[in-house]
Amino acid sequence: MLLVISSATEAVSLALLDLSDAVLAERHELIGRGHAERLVQMIAEMLRASGERPTAILADCGPGSFTGIRVGLAAANGLSIGWGVPVSGVSALALLAAGAPAGRDAAEVAVAMVGGHGELFVQSFARMPFRALDEPRSLPPEMAVALPQPLVVGNAAEQLVAARGFGEALPAHPRAADARLLPPAFRALPVRPLYVRAPDAKPGRVA
Amino acid sequence: MLILGLESSCDETAAAVVAGDRRVLSHKLAGQEADHAPFGGVVPEIAARAHGEQLPGLVRGALAEAGVTLADVDAVAATAGPGLIGGVMVGLVTAKALALSAGKPLITVNHLEGHAYSPRLVEPGLAFPYLLLLVSGGHCQLLEVRGVGRFRRLATTIDDAVGEAFDKTAKILGLGFPGGPAVERAAATGDPFAVPLPRPLLGTQEPHFSFAGLKSAVLRARDAGTHSVPDIAASFQQAAVECLVDRTERALARAVDVTALVVAGGVAANRRVRSALEAVATARAVPFVAPPGWLCTDNAAMIAWAGVERLREGLTDSLDAPARARWPLDPDAEPARGAGVKA
Ligand SMILES: Nc1ncnc2c1ncn2[C@@H]1O[C@H](COP(=O)(O)OP(=O)(O)OP(=O)(O)O)[C@@H](O)[C@H]1O
Ligand SMILES: [Mg+2]
Numbered sequence: 155m156l157l158v159i160s161s162a163t164e165a166v167s168l169a170l171l172d173l174s175d176a177v178l179a180e181r182h183e184l185i186g187r188g189h190a191e192r193l194v195q196m197i198a199e200m201l202r203a204s205g206e207r208p209t210a211i212l213a214d215c216g217p218g219s220f221t222g223i224r225v226g227l228a229a230a231n232g233l234s235i236g237w238g239v240p241v242s243g244v245s246a247l248a249l250l251a252a253g254a255p256a257g258r259d260a261a262e263v264a265v266a267m268v269g270g271h272g273e274l275f276v277q278s279f280a281r282m283p284f285r286a287l288d289e290p291r292s293l294p295p296e297m298a299v300a301l302p303q304p305l306v307v308g309n310a311a312e313q314l315v316a317a318r319g320f321g322e323a324l325p326a327h328p329r330a331a332d333a334r335l336l337p338p339a340f341r342a343l344p345v346r347p348l349y350v351r352a353p354d355a356k357p358g359r360v361a
Numbered sequence: 362m363l364i365l366g367l368e369s370s371c372d373e374t375a376a377a378v379v380a381g382d383r384r385v386l387s388h389k390l391a392g393q394e395a396d397h398a399p400f401g402g403v404v405p406e407i408a409a410r411a412h413g414e415q416l417p418g419l420v421r422g423a424l425a426e427a428g429v430t431l432a433d434v435d436a437v438a439a440t441a442g443p444g445l446i447g448g449v450m451v452g453l454v455t456a457k458a459l460a461l462s463a464g465k466p467l468i469t470v471n472h473l474e475g476h477a478y479s480p481r482l483v484e485p486g487l488a489f490p491y492l493l494l495l496v497s498g499g500h501c502q503l504l505e506v507r508g509v510g511r512f513r514r515l516a517t518t519i520d521d522a523v524g525e526a527f528d529k530t531a532k533i534l535g536l537g538f539p540g541g542p543a544v545e546r547a548a549a550t551g552d553p554f555a556v557p558l559p560r561p562l563l564g565t566q567e568p569h570f571s572f573a574g575l576k577s578a579v580l581r582a583r584d585a586g587t588h589s590v591p592d593i594a595a596s597f598q599q600a601a602v603e604c605l606v607d608r609t610e611r612a613l614a615r616a617v618d619v620t621a622l623v624v625a626g627g628v629a630a631n632r633r634v635r636s637a638l639e640a641v642a643t644a645r646a647v648p649f650v651a652p653p654g655w656l657c658t659d660n661a662a663m664i665a666w667a668g669v670e671r672l673r674e675g676l677t678d679s680l681d682a683p684a685r686a687r688w689p690l691d692p693d694a695e696p697a698r699g700a701g702v703k704a
Binding site: 189190191192193194195197198220221224225227228229230231232233234235236237346347349353354355 | 407420458
């Protein structure tokens with residue numbers, strides 16, 4: 155029984171997969187802010203309704219909102235300690251690429267997510283077989299337009315397609331249940347945030 | 362009763378297991394001084410990243426060192442504010458997940474409440490109500506601690522916290538970060554009356570504190586170039602201590618039913634501060650309580666202990682409890698003059 159947790163964007167997305175990756179339960183809510191308040195409560199509700207206790211955890215490591223990533227990983231680590239079960243990581247970009255509808259006859263897909271300071275998190279994937287074509291990057295929009303794949307998925311897909319002037323945008327947030335579509339290697343990342351962007355080093359209290 | 366406590370509100374990540382009979386079974390702490398040192402202050406995003414990296418290992422370590430599993434604890438307590446919100450979220454959400462997975466209650470703790478009850482962890486006889494001087498990096502307050510969750514704020518700072526004044530003085534004098542211990546060390550060889558420095562609000566009718574003027578005077582003293590660093594540090598410490606003593610004497614004279622004078626928070630680790638306040642208590646014939654130094658600066662034992670205090674009162678929280686950047690102990694306190702006061 156695998157619990158999948160994704161909270162790296164405005165969405166909180168949860169799924170419970172059985173050993174053959176069938177979806178036993180799912181929650182997907184666009185909550186905007188308030189992940190620290192909602193996430194664990196939503197996990198508790200889903201588990202109570204399904205009556206299951208996970209034997210492994212898969213957590214979305216980002217990229218995305220720094221806060222959302224940390225909240226998701228904190229929840230995954232806490233549950234892992236309490237249940238005594240293993241936890242591994244998955245990338246938000248891979249989840250989005252995997253979730254792009256298979257019906258589109260595009261061999262490749264670009265993922266574009268809202269980043270910080272007006273930048274976009276981007277990465278390109280081949281679909282059959284599924285593999286990454288480059289590394290996750292944080293790019294200003296004027297550089298992201300160089301992505302060649304017509305098909306773009308993610309919460310910045312429309313922005314990128316509009317800026318670029320061609321292609322098809324599939325607006326989406328990472329969906330936990332789409333982890334079932336990923337090859338095993340993509341579900342075995344170390345449980346470490348994929349921030350992709352350095353911290354803003356503005357000192358706090360002591361100026 | 363056993364409580365696992367987590368702390369992550371500023372620049373220390375910590376986990377501890379504390380028993381209801383006041384035994385500290387384990388206490389794990391990871392500082393971030395090296396991460397923030399290049400910036401001369403705590404950088405919120407760097408702090409939040411470090412808390413996320415450190416906390417799982419510290420939780421495992423605290424349970425192992427205590428020789429218990431999560432199934433053995435009665436509740437999981439965590440700081441839910443006030444503080445740097447990114448770090449607070451990491452600790453709070455970790456605690457929620459631990460509580461859910463072990464089927465234990467969650468207890469959200471106000472970080473200042475952790476400081477406020479910390480003297481009761483080491484002093485079994487300390488009964489409510491007591492007069493508390495809370496002196497830390499973000500706060501400088503006099504509070505009547507009337508019971509669990511019952512605070513009356515008598516005074517607060519109208520500008521800087523006293524710990525902040527120590528930190529800024531250290532920065533001005535090139536003594537490094539964090540500044541409190543560095544200033545105390547430098548002051549040890551200086552003359553506390555060598556540099557004439559102001560004592561803001563000393564003797565005034567209003568109850569509050571102010572340290573901004575003192576800090577500016579330290580800057581001028583340094584720029585004047587006529588005094589040694591130890592003399593400036595010692596004179597600053599002397600002025601700060603006199604301000605704390607004066608305001609505390611005023612409050613103690615008015616607080617009729619308190620059982621003790623208590624000091625807590627990081628600045629309470631300062632030996633001059635402790636001895637001066639002890640003299641204030643002795644003069645008024647009330648007991649004086651100051652926790653050991655390690656319990657004054659941020660730690661998780663005080664958060665676990667606050668969990669003990671709250672669980673005894675049946676105070677637990679739901680899994681959707683909020684993380685709070687601001688969270689005054691006494692929300693009904695009249696605002697002190699001056700805008701931007703932290704609580
Ligand atoms: N020996 C000392 N002398 C003076 N100040 C000290 C000493 N040791 C620590 N401090 C000061 O204590 C402060 C840290 O205390 P603490 O960890 O309680 O504060 P904080 O958690 O950052 O703030 P708050 O508790 O208000 O949120 C720092 O400002 C530090 O300089
Ligand atoms: Mg503190």
